[in-house]
Amino acid sequence: MLKKIIFILVGSLSFILGTVGIFLPVLPTVPFYLLTAYLWLNSSDRLYSYFTKSKYYQTYIQKMFIEKKASKSSLIKMLLMVFIVLLIPFIIFNSLHVRIILVTVFLAHLIFGYIYFNKNK
Structure with a gap:
């Protein structure tokens, strides 16, 4: 209980x-x-x-x-939010390593998001 x-x-x-x-x-x-x-x-x-x-x-x-369905506008909104969230530490930290990691994370979102939502098409 x-x-x-x-x-x-x-x-x-x-x-x-x-x-x-x-x-x-x-x-x-x-x-x-x-x-x-x-x-x-x-x-x-x-x-x-x-x-x-x-x-x-x-x-x-x-x-x-x-269902792995999303409109283009919702995907753009989602990627824009990821971009903004990753841009904040990108600006704050003056470290090449941190910036490389943040760019890699954003690119991974782009690549795997594209693969995930286009898998059934």
Whole structure:
């Protein structure tokens, strides 16, 4: 019973953080939503059902990661957010090594994102 309550509370917190992450690019939406789905699946059928039918779950988990479908505008928005998040440390740190790593991470997002979303086409 205590485990169920803890899962519901932590799932609620991760749902809130994931939803805030939609509007703030520094918080990742998808990992928090996946955590929410896992915790609510193991604690409450009603909460899990509510969550999987929500607009946010359908947009950020169902379409993008299960069906591997994303519009060009959502992909551009996602890459723009990744670019902004990686640009901040790129500007702050005056280290060639850090900058090379950040550029490599961004290029990896481009390459693997292209492969991931074009795999079924």
